[in-house]
Amino acid sequence: MVAPPDNDVIWARSLHCSYSGSPALAGVSLGVREGEILAVCGARGSGKTTLLRALSGQLVAEQGEVWFNSAPVHTMSAAARERLRRDRFGWISPEPTLVPELTAWENAALPLLLRGISHRAAKATAAEWLERLDIGAHARTRPYALSQAQRQRVATARALATTPSVLFADEPTATLHQTDRAHVLRTITAAARSHRITVILATHDAEVAGLADRSITLVDGRRVAAAPVITEAEGRAACSLSV
Numbered sequence: 001m002v003a004p005p006d007n008d009v010i011w012a013r014s015l016h017c018s019y020s021g022s023p024a025l026a027g028v029s030l031g032v033r034e035g036e037i038l039a040v041c042g043a044r045g046s047g048k049t050t051l052l053r054a055l056s057g058q059l060v061a062e063q064g065e066v067w068f069n070s071a072p073v074h075t076m077s078a079a080a081r082e083r084l085r086r087d088r089f090g091w092i093s094p095e096p097t098l099v100p101e102l103t104a105w106e107n108a109a110l111p112l113l114l115r116g117i118s119h120r121a122a123k124a125t126a127a128e129w130l131e132r133l134d135i136g137a138h139a140r141t142r143p144y145a146l147s148q149a150q151r152q153r154v155a156t157a158r159a160l161a162t163t164p165s166v167l168f169a170d171e172p173t174a175t176l177h178q179t180d181r182a183h184v185l186r187t188i189t190a191a192a193r194s195h196r197i198t199v200i201l202a203t204h205d206a207e208v209a210g211l212a213d214r215s216i217t218l219v220d221g222r223r224v225a226a227a228p229v230i231t232e233a234e235g236r237a238a239c240s241l242s243v
């Protein structure tokens with residue numbers, strides 16, 4: 001087994017995943033440096049979600065390796081992978097999944113409470129992130145009384161409140177309108193830069209990918225050539241391969 005390079009926080013080699021025999025990932029390798037924002041571009045069904053799930057230990061690839069720092073995720077027990085996800089990773093889905101019985105701040109504080117942080121500290125941190133996402137006024141509101149866009153802001157606050165080592169963001173703004181999209185993305189990228197959070201961002205949107213430091217592109221579960229993203233126009237070029 002070859003150990004990953006020291007400066008990669010996530011490193012994967014030759015990942016193969018399939019669903020009922022049909023391949024979703026066919027030999028994807030990548031490395032992500034600490035504090036880097038990496039966009040995973042690709043059309044619908046190209047394997048972005050599967051890649052994020054494999055990298056975050058939600059699923060174990062049939063073949064290949066995933067390392068988090070110097071820890072081999074692919075050989076961990078299910079319980080160890082769950083602890084890793086709880087303690088070191090954050091996750092944002094395209095559709096916000098909040099606990100309906102809890103208020104916005106309780107939802108945002110939940111991962112902190114699961115990590116054993118005091119109620120008072122968890123509440124203060126959650127409140128701070130809700131403010132940053134411009135949803136502080138609704139801290140005591142339950143999800144049913146919030147709009148989809150407001151719920152996604154709460155889910156984003158929840159993912160950032162723990163300042164995870166790695167944030168996996170799967171099409172985090174896919175269901176949002178332009179203004180909400182820009183604000184949520186700005187908050188994610190600003191948080192990543194100020195707290196050195198590594199972000200792996202799945203998107204089919206070239207403008208979103210343009211905010212990343214670098215992008216890779218998937219086509220049918222394989223990586224195709226991708227250029228570093230320096231400007232929005234270049235991001236568009238890198239992603240246009242897949243659309």
Ligand SMILES: Nc1ncnc2c1ncn2[C@@H]1O[C@H](COP(=O)(O)OP(=O)(O)OP(=O)(O)O)[C@@H](O)[C@H]1O
Pocket residue numbers: 019020023024042043044045046047048049050051204
């Ligand atoms: N739970 C599942 N059962 C069966 N097939 C699946 C499942 N999840 C994904 N697939 C298939 O695996 C392939 C990769 O899907 P994946 O969701 O990883 O791609 P994606 O790029 O994230 O797409 P999208 O943008 O639609 O989320 C697709 O062909 C998809 O139909």
